[in-house]
Amino acid sequence: MITTGALTKRYGERVTALSDLTVDFPAGVTGLVGANGAGKSTLIKILLGLLPATSGTASVLDLDVRTEGRAIRELVGYMPEHDCLPPDVTATELVVHLARMSGLPTTAARERAADTLRHVGLYEERYRAVGGYSTGMRQRVKLAQALVHDPKLVLLDEPTNGLDPAGRDDMLALIRRIGTAFGISVVVTSHLMGELERVCDHVVVIDGGRLMRSAATAEMTGRTEQLTLEVSERSEEVAARLVAAGVSVRPVGSLLELAPVSDETYDLVRDVVAELDAGLVRLARGRHHMLDLFRDGAP
Amino acid sequence: MSGTGGQGGPRAGAIHDIGYRHYDGPRLGLGAIRQSLAVHSLRGNFGLGRTARSKVMPILLLVIMLLPALVIAAIVALTDADKLPVRYPAYAINLQVVVTVFLAAQSPQSVSRDLRFNVISLYFSRPLTRRAYVDAKLAAMSGAVFVLTALPLLLLFGGAMLAGMPLWSNLRGLGEGLVAVAVLAIVLASIGLTVAAFTPRRGIGVAAIVAALLILAAVAGIVQGISRDQGSRAGAGWAGLMSPYSLVDGVRVWLFGGPSATVAGPPGNAGGLVFALVTVALVAGCYALLLVRYRRVTVS
Numbered sequence: 001m002i003t004t005g006a007l008t009k010r011y012g013e014r015v016t017a018l019s020d021l022t023v024d025f026p027a028g029v030t031g032l033v034g035a036n037g038a039g040k041s042t043l044i045k046i047l048l049g050l051l052p053a054t055s056g057t058a059s060v061l062d063l064d065v066r067t068e069g070r071a072i073r074e075l076v077g078y079m080p081e082h083d084c085l086p087p088d089v090t091a092t093e094l095v096v097h098l099a100r101m102s103g104l105p106t107t108a109a110r111e112r113a114a115d116t117l118r119h120v121g122l123y124e125e126r127y128r129a130v131g132g133y134s135t136g137m138r139q140r141v142k143l144a145q146a147l148v149h150d151p152k153l154v155l156l157d158e159p160t161n162g163l164d165p166a167g168r169d170d171m172l173a174l175i176r177r178i179g180t181a182f183g184i185s186v187v188v189t190s191h192l193m194g195e196l197e198r199v200c201d202h203v204v205v206i207d208g209g210r211l212m213r214s215a216a217t218a219e220m221t222g223r224t225e226q227l228t229l230e231v232s233e234r235s236e237e238v239a240a241r242l243v244a245a246g247v248s249v250r251p252v253g254s255l256l257e258l259a260p261v262s263d264e265t266y267d268l269v270r271d272v273v274a275e276l277d278a279g280l281v282r283l284a285r286g287r288h289h290m291l292d293l294f295r296d297g298a299p
Numbered sequence: 300m301s302g303t304g305g306q307g308g309p310r311a312g313a314i315h316d317i318g319y320r321h322y323d324g325p326r327l328g329l330g331a332i333r334q335s336l337a338v339h340s341l342r343g344n345f346g347l348g349r350t351a352r353s354k355v356m357p358i359l360l361l362v363i364m365l366l367p368a369l370v371i372a373a374i375v376a377l378t379d380a381d382k383l384p385v386r387y388p389a390y391a392i393n394l395q396v397v398v399t400v401f402l403a404a405q406s407p408q409s410v411s412r413d414l415r416f417n418v419i420s421l422y423f424s425r426p427l428t429r430r431a432y433v434d435a436k437l438a439a440m441s442g443a444v445f446v447l448t449a450l451p452l453l454l455l456f457g458g459a460m461l462a463g464m465p466l467w468s469n470l471r472g473l474g475e476g477l478v479a480v481a482v483l484a485i486v487l488a489s490i491g492l493t494v495a496a497f498t499p500r501r502g503i504g505v506a507a508i509v510a511a512l513l514i515l516a517a518v519a520g521i522v523q524g525i526s527r528d529q530g531s532r533a534g535a536g537w538a539g540l541m542s543p544y545s546l547v548d549g550v551r552v553w554l555f556g557g558p559s560a561t562v563a564g565p566p567g568n569a570g571g572l573v574f575a576l577v578t579v580a581l582v583a584g585c586y587a588l589l590l591v592r593y594r595r596v597t598v599s
Contacts, residue, residue: 041599048424050598070426074326078424082599084417088350100335101425103326112322119319129350145421150322182319 001025001153001185002047007056009042009209017042019209021056025187029179031196031203031217032189039209040189041081044155048078061152074103077146081157081189084142087131091122091141094130095148102149109148116144119182120174136167143174147184154178156188160195172199227258229269232279241272261285333431336422340439344405345446353408360401361447364394368451372458379462383455383469387476388551389560390455391448391483395544398487399512401447402440406491407504410436414499420598429593437586440488448480479551486543486578487512489585496592516542523562535563536570540577549574 002025009018018039034040045051047060049069058065060072085094095117099109117126120140125133130141139159146154159175160168176199179186190196196203197217205212231238239249239256245268250257258265266283273280339348345361346354371384391398413419422432452473459469491508498504519542526534536559539545545561552564553571565571 045598048598050423070329070428073424074426080417080420080424080599082417082420084420086412086416086418088353088412089348093348097339098421098425100339101332101422101427103328103332103426104322105325105327108322108324115320149326183321 001027002060004058005056007058008054009046010054017209021211023204023211023214025204026202027185028201029175029186029188029199031200032187033193033196033203034206035191038206040206041157044157047155048073048076075152077149077151077154079142079146079154079156079159081161085130085138088129090128091117091126091130095144098145099148104149112148116148120144135162139163139171151184153185156186158189160190168195175199227261227265228282228284229256229258230254230282231273232281234276234278237276238272238278242268329426329428329431332427333435336435337438340409340436341442344409344439344443356404357401360397364397364447365451365454368454372454375458376461381464383459387452387455387472388479390451391480392544392548392560395516398444398448399509402444402487402491403505403508405443406440406495406508407501409440410492410495411499411501411504417599419596423598430590433589433593436492437488440492441484444484444487445481448484449477452476475551475555479547482550482578483547485582486547489582490543493585493588496589512543516544519545527562532563533566536566539563539565540574546574546578550578
């Protein structure tokens with residue numbers, strides 16, 4: 001979908017936003033992870049053909065970002081990080097207009113806008129002026145305008161920014177659906193690794209403009225995947241039985257962290273807890289694997 | 300990875316069950332996109348497709364602009380007068396305060412709004428180019444000012460015809476008037492949009508345009524009056540270069556002849572040519588400034 005070769009962007013002499021970045025983004029949902037200022041937004045602007053790279057190459061859908069920016073922007077949808085909605089129009093009018101700005105004829109623009117707003121979860125509200133919308137609704141309008149022309153690829157810059165936990169979950173579920181049910185490839189940026197591993201097939205980690213890692217999500221999290229188990233009593237006996245069965249157990253406070261994670265592990269935990277009548281309080285997959293991975297400086 | 304539907308709860312599930320449809324119809328090129336933006340912006344200049352509040356100002360100004368023409372047309376038609384009390388090319392100049400206020404109110408509405416609310420990011424991340432954006436906005440604002448200044452002329456013409464005035468002389472006057480307001484519309488739109496594009500704060504844009512045009516017109520009028528009183532008709536003519544209204548009127552006098560609608564027209568044929576060249580340079584200069592301004596806009 002996206003290929004970059006030794007891509008470098010410098011602002012003046014001293015600020016290097018991207019440094020020698022060589023990476024492939026496969027089809028599907030790809031997370032682009034990095035702290036604020038890591039170069040995510042710079043990369044997106046270069047990929048849209050809006051910002052010339054200092055050196056190196058990049059192509060999107062086999063189109064060169066240097067020379068074919070307009071063709072790229074026809075086939076790609078972009079959801080900016082910052083607020084970008086005029087307050088004095090309704091969501092419907094705005095999205096219809098932007099569909100036409102992507103080259104759709106009037107009738108198609110109307111149909112697609114209505115469909116797309118429904119897909120992102122805006123109903124009666126879409127006939128009200130955008131100025132009165134909540135953050136969650138504004139994010140949905142921004143997402144709708146990126147999808148309205150049925151792009152092959154959407155670039156979503158921090159789509160969960162400013163959302164409450166429930167809104168965050170809704171947005172992530174929606175992003176997952178765009179990649180699977182809609183069949184549109186997605187590049188989604190975030191400074192939070194934990195949330196992306198839930199929806200991405202592939203994750204690219206950059207820091208200070210350099211590539212830290214690029215790997216399938218399963219591959220990245222598989223090695224350190226673990227289960228967190230909490231029981232109301234007889235915790236030590238449970239741990240002993242699990243260790244005897246070949247599971248590695250690490251007590252963390254009142255919790256037990258188990259690895260590896262497989263169907264057998266789940267079955268074993270169920271059986272052990274039932275036999276000892278230990279009272280299962282919680283059994284959950286760990287959440288912050290990728291963050292741990294990154295923090296440990298793993299290659 | 301989980302992630303196949305259903306985790307958004309029953310409400311989200313119901314949304315998505317409709318199913319996504321791909322679009323495989325035509326995608327129009329840059330020309331059609333630019334035209335679409337121009338039509339959208341022209342409607343926007345009159346508040347159409349916007350909230351009710353956005354309609355108040357432009358529609359009110361349009362009514363104020365049309366009202367005198369309507370009254371004149373009605374009186375002329377009822378009294379079977381043999382001459383209009385106002386010449387076609389003079390109408391917009393007599394009501395230039397209304398035109399100026401319209402331009403000042405709607406130019407920021409057209410361009411500052413896109414800059415201020417960062418809508419520009421949504422435009423420029425699409426196939427639309429910066430030049431096409433400037434072209435469309437200029438065409439739309441020129442069109443809006445033209446509608447504002449040409450409609451009353453049509454009303455006057457209608458009144459003249461109802462009163463049984465001679466067709467050809469009125470047709471000629473109307474034609475000259477329409478050409479004059481068309482040029483005026485392009486000049487005013489160029490000035491208004493350029494000022495607005497450099498002042499993202501809407502209030503400042505409005506104030507800057509009103510101040511610039513009203514002050515220029517006032518200074519031009521005063522200098523013209525003083526020059527005439529001191530017996531310098533040529534000086535009075537040259538002073539007309541200072542205000543867009545007298546500038547364009549000078550071009551009209553040069554093109555078609557006839558009396559100036561201001562204190563004095565451009566001095567002689569050479570003077571008229573200078574007026575025309577200044578007009579072209581003014582529009583070209585504003586256009587160049589707009590292109591520079593939008594080349595500097597970054598998508599964020």
